[in-house]
Amino acid sequence: MNKLLYTLPLLLLTGCLIEGKSNNDTTINVGAEFSNFDPQLVMASASPDYATSDVLIVGETDVDTHALIEGKFATTNPSDIRLAAHNHSIYRLGRFSYDSATRIDMLFAFDLLKVDWQYSVLGEDASANPYDLVVKDKSTAYVSRYDSKTLWKVNPNAKNQDEFLIKEIDLSAYASASTGVPFMADMQLIDDKLFVVLVRLDASWGATANSKVVVIDTNSDTIVDTDTTTSGTQVIDLPVRNAGDFWYDGTNLYLSAVGDAYNYNDSTYKYTGGVVKLNPTDYSVSLEVDDGTTENAPYGNITNVAVHNGDIYFTGSISYGNDKLWVLRQGNTTAIEISLGSGTFNISDVSVRNDNVYVSVFANATSGRSAGLKIVNPQSALVTDFIETDLNPTQILVIE
8 A cells, every 4th residue: 555645844723823713714735646535534643742733634535545644734732632523624622721623624625625713612711621522513513621610512613702602511510529620521422412421530630430421412401311210410420430432333332441540659440441331322331341450451451442343442551552452352252452563552542434443553763663553454353554654643533
């Protein structure tokens, strides 16, 4: 596979955008090399020192099944980003200390990428630290704000900052006592119900309580009672701590959870994570993969999950820089490891599109291994291709 790459000079978006305004007319011609480009994945990436971020797009052209667009939005401000996507728009979230959302429209019929707007999501908080953005329709979207008590309902087609925020939804009732914030993270919209992960760390960033999922009725912006047999409005209590991102397979939601992996002073609750399946209709949950105990943790701390035809692909961190990819085949009780090659890998994410499993890996200076995207055949469980990237890919999103 030839890597089709066309790179423009670095675009410092803060120099091209005026925050709080739309139609900034920052337009990039991607070139004839990407004629008839069909986007399939978008990825966030970062330099090894996390001083620079970029937005990457993987897609198919007339001559390449995995063409890569990168270097168009490389910037030092913001350097800490996450991405969301809806239709042919990418939403770049500037996280801690940046507190912004930027929409990038993919206009590949005209070989163009256009930055449409950039707005603040800070409000009156000291820090918002946006984690995810989910679009419901042309005038309605939601932004989870990791460092805040309130989820924002916003207008993705707002013409200015004043029109952007529609309302705030208070989730402070589900905060940990020591922080006052619930640490809202990933979201998934299913029909008119918005599922929001509440990580619920303590003031020392310890996973001392189980994570929860709150369900919001987007018709009324009220919290759904997920257990009518118990008094009060109930949310979903997960059997794991420090939950990560959702994976929706069209029937069930799946979440990975790392447990108390980052508490280096006390390992008592280190392995309180795993992979959870959540039924979005009756709100039942089950622990599909248990990360084990301090005496026996074969997968390490479980960091990411994706599902293909009932098979659960997940990544586990044995130690820093020593991450592994596993698959639990449907009907089996024991997961098997999928080799990504010789040596060890630092895996940041896993995703599935059609009949490919995508695994993002960091560069390894010691071994000379490049950063990029490993492509695994789900039937053979073998690596079939590799897309090299300039920076370390940190997040993968599927474009349908």
